[in-house]
Amino acid sequence: MYPQTRSEYRSSSPAYSSSASTDFPQLSLFSSHQHRNSSTPFSTSSNLPADWEHLDIPDLLRNANVRNLYQKYQGANEKVAACFEDKERLLWQVNELQTELHILRNELMMLKFNPMQNTATAVTQTAPGMASPLxxxxxxxxxxxxxxxxxxxxxxxxxxxxxxxxxxxxxxxxxxxxxxxxxxxxxxxxxxxxxxxxxxxxxxxxxxxxxxxxxxxxxxxxxxxxxxxxxxxxxxxxxxxxxxxxxxxxxxxxxxxxxxxxxxxxxxxxxxxxxxxxxxxxxxxxxxxxxxxNTTKNAGGETRKRANVxxxxxxxxxxxxxxxxxxxxxxxxxxxxxxxxxxxxxxxxxxxxxxxxxxxxEQIPPPTTRSLPVEVQFIHVDQKILSLKDFPQIGDAQKLLNAMNESPNFQDGTPSKNVIDLITRMETADPNASTVDEDNTNASWGHLLYTGGNLIWRNVLTDWEAIGNCATVARLLAAALRTCKIARHLCFERRVDAPSFLSDIYLEQIVEKIWSLWTDASKSVAPPTGQASNAAPLNGHSVVTNSDAEGLAAIDRDRVNDMLKQRNLTKEKLKSWTDLHQIQVVSKKRDAVKAELVTAILGSGICFTVSGFQELLDLVAKKTDSLNSKKGTAIG
Structure with a gap:
């Protein structure tokens, strides 16, 4: 017969310690090695089946201690469910009170606006979730x-x-x-x-x-x-x-x-x-x-975060x-x-x-205001061409900087007053000024600098003669890059999430415009008529003669491309030329093929300058002379 009470279980189990808890038996009670297929799951003897943990719940509940523990678990579960229902009810009451608070606030607002207003004319909507009365x-x-x-x-x-x-x-x-x-x-x-x-x-x-x-x-x-x-x-x-x-x-x-x-x-x-x-x-x-x-119990209901729309x-x-x-x-x-x-x-x-x-x-900090003054005086961009190369490549920026580095004195002249005024405005602009409205700050910073007043950048950068020289280009690019950095700093300090920046777009357009003016000015350069082959060097290189250049004014991409693909200009010569000018070559193989070298040279833009084009002509001439000398030796 199974023990039904705690006292019966204690009297029939000598292994039960009198000093132990009255709710839980000691572990020694379950140390029996009796086989699972015993005639009874529990017996009045001091031992229980060794594999008692495999017994079904109805069999386990025959034990008074297990049954008592299970009843306590059910009681605690019912209390948790009751607390959850109380919580849901209280939250619902909070929502109703908040809706009523909206109504009272709107009434107070309109009474302040028009104290003589008759409250009987109000349009009342009191249903939860509906609009407040106005x-x-x-x-x-x-x-x-x-x-x-x-x-x-x-x-x-x-x-x-x-x-x-x-x-x-x-x-x-x-x-x-x-x-x-x-x-x-x-x-x-x-x-x-x-x-x-x-x-x-x-x-x-x-x-x-x-x-x-x-x-x-x-x-x-x-x-x-x-x-x-x-x-x-x-x-x-x-x-x-x-x-x-x-x-x-x-x-x-x-x-x-x-x-x-x-x-x-x-x-x-x-x-x-x-x-x-x-x-x-x-x-x-x-x-x-x-x-x-939601009053319906959801066992695995996770709370999803509400997205910002x-x-x-x-x-x-x-x-x-x-x-x-x-x-x-x-x-x-x-x-x-x-x-x-x-x-x-x-x-x-x-x-x-x-x-x-x-x-x-609670973990989200309050956002700062967009009008908060931000210190930007420390932001500086070096005007040196080598320093400007450290910035990410934008369109034709790398070509332009390489060309300027190769020909720093390219068509030196005096920049126009409008170009200087435009650069000065960009260098001295203050985003904290009272004249800067909310539509022209943060991610939109720079819009007024490029288009404000009569100094619209497209109307100012008309030709290379207006720009004047490479130093002016470097100063303009440094001012434009500083504008981009200020825009990012403003958004960071004011906690504005900006997917893009207007100053980046203007920078890319200005670089494309200057590169276009550079190439147009390069086409207009022609060597002096009747120049001898042993004339004075230009920028450290030999001057292009009429017989070799056939009119340097006709330099274009197709002509340079045809010259680079000549058979007598090997990839070893091109590789040495790219190493000399530190041109990065992207190759799928360990050793770049000639087509990849040609692509890298054309992409650098150096070959379109006077000195770069002259160097390539010298490479072609040296290789041709070497081949002719070898042929003469073989015939002799």
């Missing part, structure tokens, strides 16, 4: 829209319509005509542009209105808009009335912003501020999805693929919001003037 002005109290026609007492320079701004030079760029420079759009009644201090005051007014009326807004009624970046389009679609109210408010406080039709200046000014604010806060600027607890990050306007990706991200964020309550490392913040729905990970 206390709006009656439509009869709104000012009548201004006419599209320019008033008779104002000049056209006021930029009455957005089309006038697009037609004005310097207001918009060719790449993005829908993003005007608002610092130049805000003007007085006589068409004069406001000063930098006045524009800063207007920006401060707009930021205050955004923080007062737009930032505290709750979730939109459209659930598809959860996680969408807060931009002009977001507020115009989801909170149309409050958006129009803010536009009227900024025109009321800043009359210069109202000098336009259809409030386009106020709208684009607020759009610029929202874009700036979104770049600062990153994911914090996006509307958070509601946290809906920024549909406007791609400023270049690429394909539809990215828009569809952003949509799928928003859909995934909406579904992930139901699991967000599972994470124990999230804290809920409900500070005044911020979104109470924000749930941020």
């Amino acid at each position: 206390f709006l002005q009656p439509s009869s109290s709104r000012p009548a829209p201004r006419s599209l026609a320019l008033p008779a007492d104002m000049p056209k320079e006021v930029l009455w319509t957005f089309a006038d701004a697009q037609a004005c030079p310097g207001i918009v760029t060719d790449t993005n005509k829908c993003r005007p420079k608002m610092a130049q759009c805000i003007r007085r009644q006589n068409g004069e542009i406001v000063t930098a201090n006045e524009y800063s005051a207007i920006q401060a007014c707009g930021k205050r209105l955004v923080a007062t009326f737009l930032d505290p807004l709750g979730l939109p009624a459209n659930r598809a808009q959860y996680g969408v970046k807060k931009t002009r389009t977001y507020y115009a679609q989801n909170f149309r009335d409050i958006w129009r109210t803010v536009l009227e408010k900024i025109e009321e406080e800043e009359p210069l912003v109202a000098l336009c039709a259809n409030k386009w200046k106020a709208e684009y000014l607020l759009a610029s501020l929202l874009r700036h604010q979104g770049a600062i806060s990153g994911s914090a600027a996006s509307t958070p999805g509601p946290t809906i607890p 920024n549909p406007e990050d791609n400023k270049g306007g690429t394909s539809k693929r990215q828009r569809s990706d952003a949509t799928s991200e928003r859909t995934r964020n909406e579904s992930d919001g139901r699991k967000a309550t599972k994470s124990p490392k999230f804290r809920y913040t409900a500070q005044e003037g911020t979104n109470g729905e924000n749930a941020q990970a």
Whole structure:
């Protein structure tokens, strides 16, 4: 008969120690070597089967100690399940309180905006996850829209319509005509542009209105808009009335912003501020999805991190693929919001003037502001050509630097005043200046340096005569490289995630332009007529004669390529020439073949210079003379 109680088990087991715990038997109790196929799993004797660990659970539960331990386990499991349900219920109550907090904040905001507003006219939406109620002005109290026609007492320079701004030079760029420079759009009644201090005051007014009326807004009624970046389009679609109210408010406080039709200046000014604010806060600027607890028990439910969706990050306007990706991200964020309550490392913040729905990970540091001054005086780029070679190759940069190193005195002249002014502006530019707006800093730093005012780089770098000499090119490239380094340093210090830099694009375009001017100037160089073969050396090499060069003005890629492929110019000669000029040859084999050497020589650009072309002609001539001497010896 099996023991049913603890006392019976203790009395029938002499191996059980009286000093042991009353809940767990000692290990000596299970030291029996009895065979598993015993007639009974447990017996009243002092020994148990040696392979007791292979017994089934019903057989193990016949033991009072095992049964007691199993009952404790079930009780603890039930307590854990009850605690989990309490947690889910408390989180749901937190969400309801946060929704109510949004409602109260919006009521307070609108009462501050219009103290005489009758609260009975409010449009109330109290369902969880729906938009917060908005206390709006009656439509009869709104000012009548201004006419599209320019008033008779104002000049056209006021930029009455957005089309006038697009037609004005310097207001918009060719790449993005829908993003005007608002610092130049805000003007007085006589068409004069406001000063930098006045524009800063207007920006401060707009930021205050955004923080007062737009930032505290709750979730939109459209659930598809959860996680969408807060931009002009977001507020115009989801909170149309409050958006129009803010536009009227900024025109009321800043009359210069109202000098336009259809409030386009106020709208684009607020759009610029929202874009700036979104770049600062990153994911914090996006509307958070509601946290809906899932009461269904999920054994392996992991909490997935909610991705940041920024549909406007791609400023270049690429394909539809990215828009569809952003949509799928928003859909995934909406579904992930139901699991967000599972994470124990999230804290809920409900500070005044911020979104109470924000749930941020504690390990994420707060982002810095984009207007934070950054020290850039220590950034320096050496103007020496050999130092410039250390930077990564961009397009024709390596060809240009090699050619400049071979011919440092190539067509020496005096650079034009515009070129010097352009370089000086790039060298002395300060990204912390008050005149630099948010559209021309960080990843966009350098745009005004290359295109501002009358010094547009394409109009300045017209020909080699305007550049003057190689020293000017080296100074220009050093200033451009410094601009690239400053842009990266600004993004690093201000914690701006920049996938690309505008200064890199300008650097590549400038290098291509200078290399094109160099090759055009090289084609225009011709040796003196009637030059003797023993004339004075040029740059340490023999001067090209008329019989050899047949007019150096005709140097081009095809001619050099044909000369390098001549049979009497062996790969050993070409290998020694590449070693002399430190030209890197990429080869699939241990020893480079002649075609690979020719490709490397053409890619270096040295063969297109006067001295480089002369050296190759000397190699061809020496090899030809050697072959002729060998043939003469054989005939003799």
